Amino acid sequence: MTDLPTVRQLEYMVAVDEHRHFGRAAEALNVSQPGLSAQVRELERRLGVVLFERGRSTTRPTPAGRDLLDRARRIIRDVSDLSVAATLHAGDLRGVLRVAAIPTIAPYLLPAIAQFFHRQWPHAELELEELRTTALVDAIERGDADIGLIATPVETRTLHVEDLVFERFHLAIATDHKFADDQPISVSTIGTFRLLLLEEGHCLRDHALAACQTVANIEHREVRKVGLSVLAQMVATGNAATLLPEFALPAEARPGSGIATRPFREPTVGRTLSLAWRPTDPRAKLFGETGAAIRLELESRQAKLPSHRLHPDRPSPPVPVLAGLPTRHR
Numbered sequence: 001m002t003d004l005p006t007v008r009q010l011e012y013m014v015a016v017d018e019h020r021h022f023g024r025a026a027e028a029l030n031v032s033q034p035g036l037s038a039q040v041r042e043l044e045r046r047l048g049v050v051l052f053e054r055g056r057s058t059t060r061p062t063p064a065g066r067d068l069l070d071r072a073r074r075i076i077r078d079v080s081d082l083s084v085a086a087t088l089h090a091g092d093l094r095g096v097l098r099v100a101a102i103p104t105i106a107p108y109l110l111p112a113i114a115q116f117f118h119r120q121w122p123h124a125e126l127e128l129e130e131l132r133t134t135a136l137v138d139a140i141e142r143g144d145a146d147i148g149l150i151a152t153p154v155e156t157r158t159l160h161v162e163d164l165v166f167e168r169f170h171l172a173i174a175t176d177h178k179f180a181d182d183q184p185i186s187v188s189t190i191g192t193f194r195l196l197l198l199e200e201g202h203c204l205r206d207h208a209l210a211a212c213q214t215v216a217n218i219e220h221r222e223v224r225k226v227g228l229s230v231l232a233q234m235v236a237t238g239n240a241a242t243l244l245p246e247f248a249l250p251a252e253a254r255p256g257s258g259i260a261t262r263p264f265r266e267p268t269v270g271r272t273l274s275l276a277w278r279p280t281d282p283r284a285k286l287f288g289e290t291g292a293a294i295r296l297e298l299e300s301r302q303a304k305l306p307s308h309r310l311h312p313d314r315p316s317p318p319v320p321v322l323a324g325l326p327t328r329h330r
Contacts, residue, residue, distance in 0.1 A: 007079050009043040010072040012036050013051060017069050020058050077143030085282035097124040100139060101149040104204040104228050105273065106130040108247045109298070113149060116297060120290055133203045140276060147287055151203050151271040160279040162291040165298045168270040169208065169243040170261040172235050172253060180260035187266050193241035196223055196231055204228070207271045208243045228252065232259055245271065246305060273298070 015025040016036075026033040044051050051065035061069060084095065097117065101110045106128075114126055131139060131148075137156050139145035152161060173180055173193070198205045223231055228248060235242050236258030244252055244261060253259040275291045277284060 100145040185262040
């Protein structure tokens with residue numbers, strides 16, 4: 001039993017895989033490269049297999065290494081969960097809580113969510129990260145993030161997804177555009193605009209295209225390597241339009257921004273904001289309770305938005321079924 005791998009050795013193994021370089025892995029872990037290399041060689045000796053092909057410029061896992069890396073990540077995650085479970089038994093949540101959000105949500109809601117977590121768990125150390133949807137889901141599944149704020153539907157077969165609120169989209173155009181007023185507009189009119197969208201990889205792009213699926217011959221252009229704020233500024237200074245989520249309006253369509261927004265008549269033009277976490281996480285019950293409280297917080301913030309008051313009698317629509325997007329799995 002003395003020749004069993006240590007958790008630290010497994011962490012070194014995973015770091016080398018992530019950085020594909022012993023030096024960069026050692027730097028990320030704040031250890032010496034000779035020390036890290038020696039521990040990986042010792043791990044290979046204990047397991048009886050070569051884990052990495054060592055090249056001059058890069059390092060890559062061997063077939064055996066690829067198989068064992070998945071197991072190593074699960075073991076590291078389980079050990080981390082063990083530590084978390086111990087703090088829960090002690091009656092408190094301490095340690096690091098890693099919270100992630102997608103880029104079209106993070107600037108507008110992540111600060112409020114972080115404050116909420118601080119109030120709920122004052123002894124927890126929050127780490128905040130912005131990731132695109134696929135990377136965020138992967139990070140939670142691997143154990144590199146604990147809980148994520150995403151827009152659904154999204155494909156995940158292992159995570160629990162808790163719906164929070166439905167967020168409507170609004171058409172954003174320049175204030176000097178001939179259609180610039182605050183009256184509801186039909187989705188069918190989108191065909192008269194040149195639509196700017198985020199590049200592929202942003203779920204907002206997919207949701208926007210799905211919302212417009214009934215409109216023929218949409219002229220649209222994907223803008224690469226920019227975020228929602230830059231996209232909004234491009235609309236303000238050009239003869240184009242885009243779709244803005246409701247919670248982004250106070251920041252991106254504030255007075256003086258040069259942007260006018262119009263709500264859609266159709267009640268299901270939007271997306272559902274949700275929380276996702278691993279159901280095996282020892283804090284899963286707490287995450288569920290917290291999700292219910294965050295839902296009330298977001299509903300309260302939503303009710304104060306001017307865009308919401310344009311439709312005081314609107315019902316809360318069900319989660320829309322958006323063609324072309326995969327159905328999420330709980």
